[in-house]
Amino acid sequence: MSPHQLPAFRRRASGATNVEFACGNFAIARRTAYFVDSRKSKNIFGRSFLLALLLLLSASRSYPQTAAELPVNSTHAAKHTNTSDTWPQQAVRGTHAMVATDEALGSQAGVTILKQGGNAVDAAVAVAFALAVVEPAAGNIGGGGFMLVRLADGKTNFFDYREVAPAKATRDMYIQDGKLITDASTLGYRSIAVPGTVAGLELALKTHGTMKLAQVMAPAIRLAKNGFPITEKLVREFDEEKPGLEKYSVSKRIFLTNSRNQNHAYKVGDMFRQPELAATLQRIAKNGAADFYRGKTARMLVADMQSNGGIITSDDLANYRPKIREVLRAHYQIEGHRWDILTSPPPSSGGVAIIEALNILRQTPLKGWEDLQSVRMVVETMRRIFADRAAYLADPDYSDVPVAGLISDCYGKELFATIDPQHASSSKEIKAGTPHVCGISAGQSTSSNMVVSLGERPHTTHFSVVDAAGNAVASTYTLNDSYGSHVTCSAGFLLNDEMDDFTTQPGVPNALFGLIQSDANVIAPNHRPLSSMTPTILLRDGKLSFVTGSPGGPSIISATLLSVINWMRLGMDAQAAINAPRFHHQWLPDEVVLEKEFSPVFEQALNADGYATKRKGHIGLVNAIGIDAQTGDRLGAADPRDHGSAMGY
Ligand code: DON
Numbered sequence: 001m002s003p004h005q006l007p008a009f010r011r012r013a014s015g016a017t018n019v020e021f022a023c024g025n026f027a028i029a030r031r032t033a034y035f036v037d038s039r040k041s042k043n044i045f046g047r048s049f050l051l052a053l054l055l056l057l058s059a060s061r062s063y064p065q066t067a068a069e070l071p072v073n074s075t076h077a078a079k080h081t082n083t084s085d086t087w088p089q090q091a092v093r094g095t096h097a098m099v100a101t102d103e104a105l106g107s108q109a110g111v112t113i114l115k116q117g118g119n120a121v122d123a124a125v126a127v128a129f130a131l132a133v134v135e136p137a138a139g140n141i142g143g144g145g146f147m148l149v150r151l152a153d154g155k156t157n158f159f160d161y162r163e164v165a166p167a168k169a170t171r172d173m174y175i176q177d178g179k180l181i182t183d184a185s186t187l188g189y190r191s192i193a194v195p196g197t198v199a200g201l202e203l204a205l206k207t208h209g210t211m212k213l214a215q216v217m218a219p220a221i222r223l224a225k226n227g228f229p230i231t232e233k234l235v236r237e238f239d240e241e242k243p244g245l246e247k248y249s250v251s252k253r254i255f256l257t258n259s260r261n262q263n264h265a266y267k268v269g270d271m272f273r274q275p276e277l278a279a280t281l282q283r284i285a286k287n288g289a290a291d292f293y294r295g296k297t298a299r300m301l302v303a304d305m306q307s308n309g310g311i312i313t314s315d316d317l318a319n320y321r322p323k324i325r326e327v328l329r330a331h332y333q334i335e336g337h338r339w340d341i342l343t344s345p346p347p348s349s350g351g352v353a354i355i356e357a358l359n360i361l362r363q364t365p366l367k368g369w370e371d372l373q374s375v376r377m378v379v380e381t382m383r384r385i386f387a388d389r390a391a392y393l394a395d396p397d398y399s400d401v402p403v404a405g406l407i408s409d410c411y412g413k414e415l416f417a418t419i420d421p422q423h424a425s426s427s428k429e430i431k432a433g434t435p436h437v438c439g440i441s442a443g444q445s446t447s448s449n450m451v452v453s454l455g456e457r458p459h460t461t462h463f464s465v466v467d468a469a470g471n472a473v474a475s476t477y478t479l480n481d482s483y484g485s486h487v488t489c490s491a492g493f494l495l496n497d498e499m500d501d502f503t504t505q506p507g508v509p510n511a512l513f514g515l516i517q518s519d520a521n522v523i524a525p526n527h528r529p530l531s532s533m534t535p536t537i538l539l540r541d542g543k544l545s546f547v548t549g550s551p552g553g554p555s556i557i558s559a560t561l562l563s564v565i566n567w568m569r570l571g572m573d574a575q576a577a578i579n580a581p582r583f584h585h586q587w588l589p590d591e592v593v594l595e596k597e598f599s600p601v602f603e604q605a606l607n608a609d610g611y612a613t614k615r616k617g618h619i620g621l622v623n624a625i626g627i628d629a630q631t632g633d634r635l636g637a638a639d640p641r642d643h644g645s646a647m648g649y
Contacts, residue, residue, distance in 0.1 A: 012571045012629075072111055074104070074647035075638065084579065084597050084640075091574035091626065091635035094648020098634035099123060100623035101463035104645040105228055106131040106139070107638075109219035110465055111647045113211070120471040121149060121208040122216050125201045127463050128477060129220035132197075133277060134228060136255065136494055137237055137482040138461035138551065141280070141292070143496035144196035145477020146344055147204050148327065148535040150544065152470035156537075157207065161200020161322040161477075162347055162528040163193035163498040168311040171522050174504045185504050186511045187244055189310030191485045191497035193529065195292075197477060200322040202289040207324070208471075214285040221281045224492075227273035230266045233643055237482065238266060244486035251488040276492025293317045300491040308487075319526075330355040330407060332362060332568070339568050340539040346401045349393035350534025353385040353557045354564065359412025360384065360419075366569055369581055369598075372605050373421070378565070379585045379592050379611065380419045382558055383430055386587035389557075391432030394520035395528040401520075405435030424610035427590035460533065460551030464625045466544065466634050472625070474535035476549045476556070481512055501529035513553045532556040538568055545627050546574075550620035550639075555593070558584040559620025567626060574626030574635035578644075582619040595619055618642070 073092045092098070097120075099110035109130035110123040118126070124147065131139025144163035150156045174184040185191050205213060238245070238255050245251040257263040258270055266272065283291040291297050298317045305312045328351040332339045341358065343351035360381045366374045392402055405411055415433055419425065460478035478496070479485075485497040503517040504510045510517070521530045532554050538546040546567045550559035559582055566577035581597035591612040594603060603613050618641040625646075626635040636646025 012573055072647050072649050073636075074107065074645065075636075084581075087579050087640035089575060089579070091637040092646040092648055093628075094634040094636065095631075096468040096634070096649050097123075098466050098625045098636040098646060098648035099127060099463070100465075100625055100636045100638045100644065100646040101127055101131065102138070102461050102621060102623065102638075102642070102644055103131060103134050104643075104647070105134045105223060106463065107645045107647040109223075110463075111649065112219055113216055114465075114467055115649070116211075116215070118211050118216065118467075119209065119469065120465045120467040120473045121204055122211045123467065124463070124465045124473040124475055125205045125209060125213075126216040126219055127465065128197070128201050128475065129217050129281065130223060131461055131463070132493065133220050133223040133274060133281075135461055136234075137241075137459040138478055140195075140477060140479050140484070140494060140496065141197050141284075142192075142195045142489060142493045143477060143479040143484060144193070144498060145200065145475065146348060146531070146533050146535055147200065147473060147475040147477075148342065148344060148537055148549075149204065149208055150327075150342055150472045150537045150539075151208065152544075154542075156327040156342055158325045158327045158345060159200050159204045159207075159322060160325050160347065160528070161196035161203070162531060163196050163496055164316075164320065164526050164528055165499065165502065165523055166194055166312045166316045167319075167525045168313070169499070169523050169525055171524065172505075173523060174499075180505050180508060180511065183511070185500040185502075186481055186497045187486055188247070189305060189308045189485070189487055191499050192310060192312060192487065192495045193498040194312055194316045194320050195496060196320060196322055198284060198292040199289045199320055203322045203324070213288060217281055217285040221278055221285060224274045224278035224281055227271035230268055230270045230272045231643075232268050234272070235266055235268050241483045241486065244483060248487045250490055250492075251483075251486055251494070254488055254492070255483075274492055276490070278492075280491040280493060293320055297489075297491045301489050304487075304490055328352065328355065328403070328407070330358065332358065334569065337541050339545075340542070341536065341564070342539070343536040344534045346393060346396040346403065346530075347528040348531045348533055349389045350532050350557045350560060351536070352393065352401075352403055352406050353389055354534060354536065354561050355407040356385045356388065356412060356415075357381045357561050358564070359407065359409055360416045361565070361569075363413060363416040364421075366565060368570055369583075370602075372602070372609075375583060375602075375606070376424075376609065376611075377419065377421070378562075379583065380425055381415075382561075382585040383425060383427060383587050383590075384415050384418070384433065385557070386554070386585070387427070387430055387432045388435065390515070390587065391518055392435070392520075393530050394518060395530070398524065398527055399520035402435045404437050408435070408437045410438040411435050427588050430587065460553075460556070462533075462535065462549035462551055462621065463623050464547040464549070466547060466625045466627070470544055472537055472544050472547050474537050474547045474549045476533040476535050476551065478533065478551065498529055499523065501531060502527075515554065534560045536560055536564065538564065540568075540629060543627070543629075545629070546624060547626075548622055548624040550622045552620040554586045555582075555584045555619045558582065558586075559622055563622045563624055567624075574624065574637040577626070578622050578624055578637040578639050584616075584619050593619065 110127040113126040147159040459482040462476040465473040503521040535549040566572040584593040621639040638644025638646040
């Protein structure tokens with residue numbers, strides 16, 4: 001009997017049960033076992049569908065659709081207090097296109113643009129602007145992020161619109177008397193890095209889109225101007241974030257006081273209108289990113305900075321440049337199929353970490369997350385990739401990140417050899433390795449002494465889009481903490497606290513994630529702070545197969561990795577790959593973080609093997625899209641852990 005009871009999953013219909021991983025002349029064969037007991041799982045798909053339909057009916061009044069009216073299939077988890085036995089068990093199926101985001105209104109914005117004839121990039125830009133209105137915790141124009149694009153003709157691009165440190169930023173700007181100043185890098189004007197989102201979205205649209213900014217921004221502008229009904233999730237967030245938001249007058253006015261209701265706090269169902277944000281979005285729609293970086297919005301932002309002790313100047317804004325980077329790639333042979341992984345290069349640490357992990361794990365069979373040995377192998381892998389992350393990853397424009405060595409097969413094999421399958425390793429003993437490419441031998445191992453812990457509350461957002469032609473977008477963007485710095489610009493948008501992703505004091509954990517990171521990631525003007533955001537796309541036999549990514553700080557890497565393993569190696573259905581329980585280990589602190597679905601018996605078995613454990617309600621929010629290899633249908637698998645929404649047609 002398995003050591004714990006998890007919802008069981010069946011393998012995708014396609015493919016045999018024999019899984020073969022091949023790497024050069026190395027190959028192993030393995031029988032995997034994933035079964036579904038559909039009687040066990042209450043399916044709320046019907047209820048979610050009705051709710052979403054109601055939402056769509058009301059939304060359609062504010063979103064005139066010009067294209068043929070194809071029915072939209074959708075689902076979203078309606079309640080915060082949802083538990084895994086009420087989660088949808090099936091992905092949303094669309095024969096043409098699919099959008100999966102954290103919010104129904106965000107997904108609807110993407111579908112609207114697709115139905116107007118836009119491609120996946122047009123829709124993704126529409127989603128990003130819409131989430132900036134309806135998901136203030138993470139959706140943004142005052143933050144930054146990454147967008148991975150894979151076009152149906154095989155072209156790929158990675159848009160890096162990560163924030164940068166202002167010119168006046170200094171290595172020790174958050175240190176006083178040898179200590180980090182409490183909250184300095186996470187709250188208020190001095191925690192804000194130069195935002196990249198607007199420039200990045202404009203660049204992606206110009207490079208691959210077919211529509212004008214004004215057209216793709218129309219849903220966002222309507223949502224900001226006309227408003228939308230406040231959800232239970234927003235009421236809860238405003239309440240949770242009150243201590244930070246009430247410190248800043250614009251934040252307090254916009255998020256904490258409903259001027260139409262005698263300035264009381266918002267209640268569920270109240271209309272949430274954001275006229276300043278609507279005006280800003282309208283200016284951007286008309287004048288492009290130039291408004292944000294050199295126009296009226298820039299002037300408003302700089303004036304706010306000057307009167308509140310911030311350091312971002314008009315030059316910082318005018319000098320901001322998004323970058324197009326080469327996509328990071330690896331490939332695997334599984335069950336006679338070639339899998340290509342397309343993922344995020346530095347300044348993301350995630351793509352390197354995920355390929356490094358897959359290279360380690362291809363040396364070993366994996367059965368699933370009811371199997372103690374499989375969980376242990378992945379935990380030991382996570383321990384090692386996070387040790388390397390802490391030592392080697394930083395902004396590639398300013399440091400020499402050994403990417404080729406970290407993602408080489410030979411290095412993965414060497415790290416695998418350091419895992420004792422019978423006993424837990426200790427993070428005190430596991431140091432960063434010596435990455436090297438095949439054929440060149442490794443030198444002395446670099447030792448490091450980093451401490452890492454996991455933040456509990458922060459938020460970021462990932463969304464995935466696939467259009468009818470097969471163009472795909474995976475995008476993750478963020479304000480860093482939930483509601484970022486908690487400062488709202490007088491132009492109506494929240495500003496990030498991304499400065500905390502730098503090594504704020506070498507040798508000391510940063511405030512939000514308790515990460516000690518390398519000296520290469522110290523604060524310096526114009527540098528990009530290291531990120532864990534990892535938008536990722538999988539191809540199977542050269543065809544689009546899976547689009548994924550997650551929020552979660554360091555656990556972004558674990559959540560995204562697990563979704564990839566679930567789809568590519570364990571052959572789970574799309575929704576099962578998202579619902580499956582998650583776990584996380586980030587080297588230091590030396591503990592396995594388990595979602596609540598793991599049983600006490602399973603946890604005790606890990607403890608008996610020498611693993612310290614800790615519980616977390618949920619890890620990551622993965623909004624993914626799978627492609628049915630037989631029919632080509634798009635399978636929208638939004639994360640039910642917190643209101644994910646997939647819509648397709
Ligand atoms: O870029 C990063 O790695 C972090 N700023 C992401 C923060 C995050 O995911 C918070 N959310 N859940």
